[in-house]
Amino acid sequence: MRGLHSDTGYLLYRLGLRSGQLFNTFLQESGLRLRHYALLRFLATSEGALQRELSSRLGYDPSAIVGLVDDLEKLGFAERRPSPDDRRSRIVVLTEDGRAFLRDTDEAGLRVTNDLLQPLDPAERDTLHTLLQRVAEAELDA
Numbered sequence: 001m002r003g004l005h006s007d008t009g010y011l012l013y014r015l016g017l018r019s020g021q022l023f024n025t026f027l028q029e030s031g032l033r034l035r036h037y038a039l040l041r042f043l044a045t046s047e048g049a050l051q052r053e054l055s056s057r058l059g060y061d062p063s064a065i066v067g068l069v070d071d072l073e074k075l076g077f078a079e080r081r082p083s084p085d086d087r088r089s090r091i092v093v094l095t096e097d098g099r100a101f102l103r104d105t106d107e108a109g110l111r112v113t114n115d116l117l118q119p120l121d122p123a124e125r126d127t128l129h130t131l132l133q134r135v136a137e138a139e140l141d142a
Contacts, residue, residue, distance in 0.1 A: 020034050026111075027105075031075070032071070035068055039065075040072065040094065040102055044098075048081065048093035050083065051069065077097055077098035
C-alpha cells in the first residue's frame with residue numbers, strides 16, 4: 001500500500017490546509033478570513049461582478065457569497081451597485097478602501113507564501129506556480 005505522502009492529491013490537500021491556516025492567521029487582526037481575501041482579489045481584477053458570478057468563479061456556495069459581501073460592505077471594502085447591463089441586478093465592486101487594504105496586505109501575503117515554500121529555491125517556486133496554474137486553469141475551464 002502507498003503511503004500518504006506518495007499521493008499527490010493528499011499532498012495538495014494538506015498544503016492547501018496549511019496555506020489557509022497561515023493566511024487566516026495573517027488576516028486575523030483585520031477580522032477577515034481567506035474567503036474574504038479571495039473575493040477581494042477577484043474583484044481587484046474586474047470592474048465588478050454579479051454575486052452568482054462570484055459564486056461560480058470562486059467555487060463558493062451562493063449563500064456564502066451573500067455573507068462575505070455583507071462583511072466586506074460593513075468594512076467599506078466592497079459595495080453593491082446597480083448593474084449597468086440590467087438595473088434589476090446588482091454587481092459587487094471593490095472600493096478604494098478595499099484596494100488600499102489589498103495594497104497594505106501584499107507584503108504580508110508574500111511572506112506567508114514564502115514561509116510555506118521556504119524549502120524551494122526561486123526556480124522551483126516558479127515551476128511549481130506554473131504547474132499549479134496550468135492544473136487550476138484546466139480544472140476551472142472544465
